[in-house]
Amino acid sequence: MKQISEVSWEIPPSFKPGMRVPARIYASKTLLESMDSGVFDQVTNVACLPGIVRCAYAMADAHWGYGFPIGGVAAFDTEKGVISPGGVGFDVNCGMRLIRTNLRVSEVQPRIRELVDLIYSLVPVGVGARSAQGFADSQIGDITSLGVRWCAEHDLAWDDDPEHVEEGGYIKGADITKVSREAIRRGINQFGTLGSGNHYLEIQVVDPERYLDPDLAKEFGIVHEDQVMVMIHCGSRGFGHQICTDYLRNFETGMRRFGIQVRDRDLACLPFSSKEGKDYYSAMVCAANYAFVNRQIIVNKVREAFERTFHKDAEALDMHLIYDVCHNIAKVERHSYDGSTMDLVVHRKGATRSFGPGHPDVPRPYRSVGQPVIIGGSMETGSYLLVGTQKAMEETFGSTAHGSGRTMSRTAAKRSVRGNELQKRMLQHGIYVKAATMDGLAEEAGMAYKDISQVVETMHRAGISKKVVALRPIGNIKG
Amino acid sequence: MPFRFLPDVALADVAFEASGTSLEGLFEACALGLSDVMVDPRTVKAKEKRTLRISSEDTDRLLYDFLTELIIIKDVDSTLFKSYQVKLGKDSKSLVCVAAGEKIDRERHGLRNDAKAVTMHMFGIRHSGRAWNATIVLDI
Numbered sequence: 001m002k003q004i005s006e007v008s009w010e011i012p013p014s015f016k017p018g019m020r021v022p023a024r025i026y027a028s029k030t031l032l033e034s035m036d037s038g039v040f041d042q043v044t045n046v047a048c049l050p051g052i053v054r055c056a057y058a059m060a061d062a063h064w065g066y067g068f069p070i071g072g073v074a075a076f077d078t079e080k081g082v083i084s085p086g087g088v089g090f091d092v093n094c095g096m097r098l099i100r101t102n103l104r105v106s107e108v109q110p111r112i113r114e115l116v117d118l119i120y121s122l123v124p125v126g127v128g129a130r131s132a133q134g135f136a137d138s139q140i141g142d143i144t145s146l147g148v149r150w151c152a153e154h155d156l157a158w159d160d161d162p163e164h165v166e167e168g169g170y171i172k173g174a175d176i177t178k179v180s181r182e183a184i185r186r187g188i189n190q191f192g193t194l195g196s197g198n199h200y201l202e203i204q205v206v207d208p209e210r211y212l213d214p215d216l217a218k219e220f221g222i223v224h225e226d227q228v229m230v231m232i233h234c235g236s237r238g239f240g241h242q243i244c245t246d247y248l249r250n251f252e253t254g255m256r257r258f259g260i261q262v263r264d265r266d267l268a269c270l271p272f273s274s275k276e277g278k279d280y281y282s283a284m285v286c287a288a289n290y291a292f293v294n295r296q297i298i299v300n301k302v303r304e305a306f307e308r309t310f311h312k313d314a315e316a317l318d319m320h321l322i323y324d325v326c327h328n329i330a331k332v333e334r335h336s337y338d339g340s341t342m343d344l345v346v347h348r349k350g351a352t353r354s355f356g357p358g359h360p361d362v363p364r365p366y367r368s369v370g371q372p373v374i375i376g377g378s379m380e381t382g383s384y385l386l387v388g389t390q391k392a393m394e395e396t397f398g399s400t401a402h403g404s405g406r407t408m409s410r411t412a413a414k415r416s417v418r419g420n421e422l423q424k425r426m427l428q429h430g431i432y433v434k435a436a437t438m439d440g441l442a443e444e445a446g447m448a449y450k451d452i453s454q455v456v457e458t459m460h461r462a463g464i465s466k467k468v469v470a471l472r473p474i475g476n477i478k479g
Numbered sequence: 480m481p482f483r484f485l486p487d488v489a490l491a492d493v494a495f496e497a498s499g500t501s502l503e504g505l506f507e508a509c510a511l512g513l514s515d516v517m518v519d520p521r522t523v524k525a526k527e528k529r530t531l532r533i534s535s536e537d538t539d540r541l542l543y544d545f546l547t548e549l550i551i552i553k554d555v556d557s558t559l560f561k562s563y564q565v566k567l568g569k570d571s572k573s574l575v576c577v578a579a580g581e582k583i584d585r586e587r588h589g590l591r592n593d594a595k596a597v598t599m600h601m602f603g604i605r606h607s608g609r610a611w612n613a614t615i616v617l618d619i
Contacts, residue, residue, distance in 0.1 A: 036490065063490050066600045066618070070491060090596040090618040127517050127590040128557040128583040186554040196593035197619040198491070238554035241595040241618070245547055248599060249540075265599040410493055410592075410619065411486035439591050479593070 001025075007060075007462045011044055018048040018263070024055040026401075028458045031060055031450065034407065038064030039071075045263040046074050050271075051081020053337055053344065057396055059351050060458035061405030061450060065089070067266030070350035073399040076272060078332065078343050082260070083277045084269035085251060085284070087347035089328040090244040092284055093291035094199075094235030095166075096325055096352075096374035096402075098385060099299060101306065102318040105205040105226040109474060112203065112432045115309045116475040122301040123201060125479040126436030129193040133297055140184055141176035143191075144239075147289035148324075151296045158320070161296065163363045165324040166353060170289045171331060175282035179239075180246045183283075187239025187290060192297030194479040196440055199234040200379055201298065203475035207382060210453065210470035216387065217469045219369045220322050229471055230302050230319075231383055232295055233376045234479070235328065240287035247280045272345050281330070288329060295324060322385070323363075323372035327352050327402035335397050346397050354388035354400035354465045362388070373465045375456055377404045379433065380426060380446030382472040384456045392464035400465035404452035410443040417445050426476075435478040444478060481508035482515070485614070488601070493592065494616040505604065505611035506542060506565040506574065513546055513597075514560055514580075516617055517553065519589030523561040525579035534573035539603055541572055542613065546597045549578070553594070557583045592619050 002010045008026050013019040023043040027035060039062045046068055047056035053075050062071030067086030076082055101108075108115065124130060135143065143150050147170030151157035162169030176184075194201060206212060208225045217223070236243075251268035254276045255261070260269065270277045299321065303314035310317060330347045337344065355362050355371040362371045370387035377383045381404065392398050408416070419438025422445050426433050435441040459465045481498055488494035495512045499505035514520055531548055535541040545565075552558050560580030567574050583590070594617045601614040 065491070066598045066616075090598075126585070127593045128553050128559070129593075130557060182551050182555075186551060190554065197595075238551075238595075242551070245596045249543075252599075265602070268599075406490045409486045409488070409490050411484045415486075437590050437592075443592075 005462065007458045011040065016044045019044055021047050021052050022055050023047045023058065025058045026060045026458055026462050028454060031454055031458060035062060036064050039069045042067065042069040043072060045267060046072060048263060049074065049082055049084065049267065049269055050260065051077040053077055057399065059401035060455045061350070061401040061403050063405045065349060067264050068349040071401060071405060072349045073347065073351045073396060075335065075344040075346045075397045078272055078345055081272055081345060082269035083272045083281060083330055083345055084267060084347065085244050085247045085280060086266040086268060087349055088244065088284060088330050089349050090241045091235035091328055092240035092244060092287035093326045094328040095291060095295065096327065096376050097232040097295045097299060098322040098374050099230040099302065099319055100221050100322055101228045103228045103310065104224060105228060105474065108203065108228045111309055112475045115203065115305060116432055116434050116477060118305045118309060119201060119302060120434045120477050122305055123192065123194055123298050123477065125194040125477060126196050130189045131191045131193055133191045135188060135191055137184060137188055140188060143293055144176055144286035144289045145174045146170050147292040148296050151293055156300060157296050161321050164321040165292055166326050169292060171285045173282055174285040174289055176286055178279045178283040179243060179286050183239050183242035183246065186242050187237055190237040190239065191294055192301065193237060194234050194298065194477065195237055196436060196479040198444055199479040201477040202231045202379065202473045204229045204231055204383065204471040204473050207470040207472040211467050212469050213467060216369060219366060220372060220385065220468065221318065221320065222469055231374070231376060231471065232298055234294060236287040236291035237294060239290045243283045243287045247283065250276060284330065288326060292324065323374060325352050325374050344397065348399055350402050351399050352402045353398055354392040355398045356388045356390035356393050373400055375401060375403060375452065377452035378446040378449040379444055379473060379476045379478060381452050382470060384452065384470050385468045386456065386465040387468055389463055389466055396464050400459050401455055404449040404455055406448055407450055408448040413445050413448040414439055414442045416447065417442050431473045431476060433476045433478060441478055482512035489616050492617055492619045494614065496612060496614050498610060498612045500609050502571060502611050503565045503567050505613055506545060507563045509542060509546060509613055509615055510549060510563040512615060513549055513594060513617065516592055516594055518559050518591055520561040522587060522589040523559055524581050525561060526581040527558065528577055528579050531576040531578060536572065538571040541574060542604060543597055543602065545574060545576065546615070550594055550596065559583060594619060
C-alpha cells in the first residue's frame with residue numbers, strides 16, 4: 001500500500017488479479033491500523049468491476065459490508081459500466097436530515113423528557129412499526145416519483161423544504177411499474193416510521209468546545225453557541241429493503257447471461273445500459289424518493305412536537321430544514337474525468353455527496369459555501385455538519401464519509417454493556433434516551449463505533465469536506 | 480437452540496449459524512434464528528397459525544425465499560412467529576410451513592431488531608453426514 005498523503009493510501013491494481021483501477025483509502029494512520037481486513041478485500045473487489053473509473057474508494061469510516069465496504073464509493077461509465085444493488089445497500093437512501101431551531105439549550109434541557117416522550121409517541125419506531133399516515137396503494141406511484149415535491153403539493157412540507165433536500169427533494173427516473181407488489185405491500189404502511197438498528201432521531205446542541213466555525217455556521221442559520229438542532233437518521237424501510245432483495249435475486253441470474261463474474265455474490269451487477277440495469281435504477285429511485293418522504297413525514301411530527309411543547313409555531317421556532325443527504329445511493333451525476341465532462345453512475349454505500357461551492361446542484365442559499373454534509377455519530381459521541389469542497393469534485397467524484405463506522409459487532413456490544421445501564425450512564429452525561437428495546441440500545445453504545453472526531457478530522461485534512469460545527473446529543477430516540 | 484450467533488461475522492448486522500439433523504429441521508432452525516433476532520420468542524403466544532406455500536428453482540433459493548417471506552409478513556401483517564413446522568416437497572424445491580405466532584404487541588412482546596433482509600453473504604446450505612448447516616447474515 002502506497003501512502004499518497006498524510007491521510008490517503010492507495011492499493012495498486014497489481015495487488016489482485018482483475019483489478020481495473022487502484023483502491024484509494026482515506027484514513028489517518030490510527031484509523032487505517034484499526035480498519036478490519038474485510039475493507040481492503042472488499043474495496044479491491046470493487047476495483048475489479050466492469051467499467052469502474054479512476055479508483056474504488058473507502059472513506060475514513062469504512063468497515064466490512066456486503067460486496068462493497070460500508071464507506072465505499074465507486075463511479076462507473078454509463079455505457080461500459082455496471083450498476084450494483086449491493087453497491088447501494090438494502091436500505092436505499094438511508095440518509096441524514098438536519099433541522100435547526102432558534103431555541104437555546106437552557107430552554108430545551110429542562111423539558112427534554114417531555115419533548116422526547118412526545119416525539120416518541122408521534123413517530124412509530126422499532127420492529128414492525130406502522131404508519132399513521134394512511135396513504136392508499138394508488139398514491140404510491142406519485143409519491144415515489146416526486147418525493148418531497150409531492151409532499152409540498154399536499155401540505156406535508158414547507159415551501160422551502162424540497163430545495164433543502166439532495167436533488168431538490170426527488171431523483172428523476174422513478175418507475176413504480178418496476179417495483180414488486182411485495183415491496184409496495186411492505187412500504188405502504190411504513191411512511192413516517194424510524195425503523196431500528198442504527199436509526200435514530202436526536203435532539204442536539206451546538207458543541208463549540210469540539211468545533212465551531214462561526215462564519216460558515218452562519219450560512220446555515222446556526223448563530224448561537226448553544227443552539228438546538230434535530231437530526232434524523234433513517235431510510236426507505238421495507239419498501240427499499242424489498243426492492244434490493246428482488247433485484248439482487250434477478251441480477252444473479254442476469255449475470256450468467258452477460259458473462260459477468262464477480263468475486264462476491266453480493267457484488268452482483270449488470271450493465272447500467274441493459275434493460276435489467278435500467279429497471280433496477282428506476283425501482284431504486286422510487287425507494288430513494290420514498291426515503292425522502294419518510295424523513296419528511298418524521299420532520300412534520302418533530303415540528304408538531306416542538307410546537308406543542310414550546311407553545312410556538314414551528315415557523316416562529318425557525319425549524320427550517322438545513323439539509324437532507326442520501327448515504328446509500330447510486331445516481332447518474334456529471335463529473336470531470338479524464339479531461340472531459342461525462343455522466344457517471346456514482347455508487348455511494350455509506351458515503352455522502354460532498355459537492356463544492358458553485359456547483360449548480362448545491363441549493364442557491366448555500367451555493368457560495370458548498371453543499372451541507374451531515375455526518376451522524378453514535379448516540380453517545382455526537383455528530384458533525386460539514387460542507388463539500390472543490391477538492392472532493394476533483395478527487396472523489398464529490399464524495400466523503402457518512403458516519404463513525406462500527407468497530408464492534410452487535411452481539412459483542414450486547415455482551416459488553418446492558419441497555420438499562422447504558423441508558424443510566426447516558427442520562428448522567430446529560431442525554432435522555434427513549435429506546436424501543438434495551439438490547440437494541442446496548443448494540444448502539446458509543447464504544448461499538450470509531451471516534452467520529454477522528455473520522456471527520458481525516459476527511460477535513462484530506463480536503464474532501466470541511467468542518468462547520470460539532471453537535472452533541474441531549475435527547476435521543478432509538479428505533 | 481438450533482442456532483448460534485456469530486459475533487465476528489457481521490459488524491453492523493447479525494449473523495447466525497443454524498443446524499438440523501434433517502433438511503426440514505435446518506429450515507425450521509433458520510426460521511427460529513430469524514425470529515429470535517426480531518423478538519424474544521418466550522414473549523410470543525401461538526395464537527394464530529398460518530400456512531405458507533413456497534416454491535423456488537433450487538433448495539438454496541427456497542431457504543432464501545422462505546426467510547424473506549417471514550420478513551415480508553412481519554412488515555405487511557405485523558405478525559411474528561415462535562414456532563415452525565416445515566414439510567419439504569420431494570425435490571426439495573418447494574415447502575409447506577405451518578407457522579404459529581401472533582400480531583405484534585408493543586406492550587407485551589420483547590421486541591429486538593427489525594430485520595431488513597437476508598443477505599447473500601456466506602449464504603448456502605451445507606450437508607455432512609446427518610448434519611445440515613447454514614450461515615445466515617441478516618441486514619439490520
